[in-house]
Amino acid sequence: xxxxxxxxxxxxxxxxxxxxxxxxxxxxxxxxxxxxxxxxxxxxxxxxxxxxxxxxxxxxxxxxxx
Numbered sequence: 001x002x003x004x005x006x007x008x009x010x011x012x013x014x015x016x017x018x019x020x021x022x023x024x025x026x027x028x029x030x031x032x033x034x035x036x037x038x039x040x041x042x043x044x045x046x047x048x049x050x051x052x053x054x055x056x057x058x059x060x061x062x063x064x065x066x
Contacts, residue, residue: 009054015040016055019048 019036026032036048043051 012051013054013058015043016051016053017059019052020055020059023052 019040022035022039023032026035033045036043040048
């Protein structure tokens with residue numbers, strides 16, 4: 001079992017992956033922004049970008065084995 005601190009990071013990476021998937025599906029910045037505000041109301045634009053960057057760097061197949 002992983003320590004709580006690691007699970008917290010893992011959850012950020014998962015959220016970042018969901019944001020990346022939504023970004024690919026929503027054509028305009030406004031549509032994506034509106035979707036984010038509805039589905040992740042506590043995350044501001046900079047935090048969402050940070051989570052997406054985490055997912056880009058640390059996500060992927062290796063990550064999915066955790």
